[in-house]
């Protein structure tokens with residue numbers, strides 16, 4: 484629980500990052516170990532974020548944000564929440580002790596939830612899913628995704644947590 488305590492003390496530093504892989508692959512990747520609890524949490528977070536997006540749609544400050552919300556709604560509603568395929572088993576934990584909550588690949592429309600997402604809980608994960616859905620919409624630039632992620636969260640009257648990109652992108 485040290486990680487969670489640190490997170491509360493220094494919430495400006497997200498202790499995980501989200502990854503987007505520009506790898507291309509053919510066919511369906513081999514399944515990895517299934518974390519049913521993480522998948523269940525991911526689906527709860529998916530419902531939660533779809534609720535946020537519904538209210539955000541009425542509050543968008545610009546047409547760009549309104550369009551991004553609509554895109555994310557459609558993508559997230561159609562996304563399958565799954566455990567990572569075996570080829571990405573290293574993606575969830577890096578050598579620096581940081582962890583990834585969720586990630587997407589170019590090869591599929593699935594959103595993969597890591598076991599570590601259980602440490603974050605549903606509310607954090609719901610924002611992460613919005614981030615990942617923006618990637619699935621074709622935006623690869625992390626700063627651009629993070630900027631829209633914050634706009635969407637603000638439109639949904641939520642106080643966004645700062646992911647690992649906020650500071651490096653100059654968004655705080």
Ligand SMILES: [Zn+2]
Nearest residue numbers: 501502503625
């Ligand atoms: Zn990202």
